[in-house]
Amino acid sequence: MKTLSYGEITDGGLSVFQSVARLEDDGRLVLTFEGAIRIDNPYRYLSGYLDELARVLPQYPINATTMDFVKMRFCNSNGFYVIMDIVDAVYNLVPGPVVVRRISDDDWQHETLPILLNLSEEHIAARTTFDDVREP
Amino acid sequence: MKPDINHSQTSVGASFTISPINHITSDVAGLLANFLDALLVRFYPRRICQKVNVVVTELVTNVIQHASERDGEVRLDLRIDPSGLVIKVANKVTLDEYRTVKAVFDEIFAAEDPRELFARTVRGRRIDKQRGGLGLIRLTAENKFHLSTQHVDGVLVIQATFP
Numbered sequence: 053m054k055t056l057s058y059g060e061i062t063d064g065g066l067s068v069f070q071s072v073a074r075l076e077d078d079g080r081l082v083l084t085f086e087g088a089i090r091i092d093n094p095y096r097y098l099s100g101y102l103d104e105l106a107r108v109l110p111q112y113p114i115n116a117t118t119m120d121f122v123k124m125r126f127c128n129s130n131g132f133y134v135i136m137d138i139v140d141a142v143y144n145l146v147p148g149p150v151v152v153r154r155i156s157d158d159d160w161q162h163e164t165l166p167i168l169l170n171l172s173e174e175h176i177a178a179r180t181t182f183d184d185v186r187e188p
Numbered sequence: 189m190k191p192d193i194n195h196s197q198t199s200v201g202a203s204f205t206i207s208p209i210n211h212i213t214s215d216v217a218g219l220l221a222n223f224l225d226a227l228l229v230r231f232y233p234r235r236i237c238q239k240v241n242v243v244v245t246e247l248v249t250n251v252i253q254h255a256s257e258r259d260g261e262v263r264l265d266l267r268i269d270p271s272g273l274v275i276k277v278a279n280k281v282t283l284d285e286y287r288t289v290k291a292v293f294d295e296i297f298a299a300e301d302p303r304e305l306f307a308r309t310v311r312g313r314r315i316d317k318q319r320g321g322l323g324l325i326r327l328t329a330e331n332k333f334h335l336s337t338q339h340v341d342g343v344l345v346i347q348a349t350f351p
Binding site for chain 1: 218234235238246249310311322323332
């Protein structure tokens with residue numbers, strides 16, 4: 053396993069949101085989202101992470117992706133666009149199927165996340181499956 | 189928790205007033221939302237408490253970020269009991285501000301499919317990453333709140349009810 057990139061939002065010195073991109077030994081990219089996005093401008097913290105994803109993802113022989121939102125408890129509406137940019141980087145730069153892990157009864161992960169993934173685009177929907185899990 | 193008690197039969201009410209709005213410098217919306225979430229999860233399913241978290245965050249943030257009457261107050265009232273959840277957020281607004289909010293309400297009420305309106309609005313505002321403008325639509329499309337608005341004596345009250 054190799055960590056490819058890491059993005060974080062801090063508040064008062066505490067980490068409140070983290071996203072990690074790591075490559076498993078079998079060639080699967082695992083992108084985790086953990087914590088809560090509440091700040092007004094998440095790009096202030098995550099623009100470097102987006103740049104790094106765009107730089108490193110094409111460099112590795114990735115054959116599949118898991119995006120894991122199970123530990124992402126909250127996303128305000130200002131956070132939607134940065135999530136869209138992160139998942140766009142995956143769909144545009146990485147080939148293969150994408151599994152999206154989400155909480156089975158969470159409003160934003162069921163109603164809004166599919167919009168942020170842009171599942172209305174057929175080629176994205178065709179690559180995407182959901183793994184609905186109970187809240188940890 | 190006592191196992192023989194149905195906690196979802198509990199009634200909880202809370203009211204907060206902060207004045208003037210101009211003195212709010214930190215994420216007060218988040219503090220209130222997280223506090224109420226943490227309180228209500230003692231009695232109600234997490235899914236309901238997360239709705240409270242989202243609605244308090246979005247409505248109070250709207251006031252803090254957009255209210256032009258900075259010397260006025262923001263008031264938050266919450267009531268939850270077995271029949272449902274009611275949240276009201278009130279603040280003094282100008283007539284122009286009220287018209288802006290009402291136009292969003294009119295768009296929501298006119299939409300045949302709120303989820304389609306929400307998706308279209310998210311995609312449209314993403315182009316220039318416009319801040320704001322999604323909260324009320326989100327509450328309807330994502331969290332299934334029924335929204336209403338009143339404008340009395342210069343005070344705007346937005347009410348969200350579930351179910």
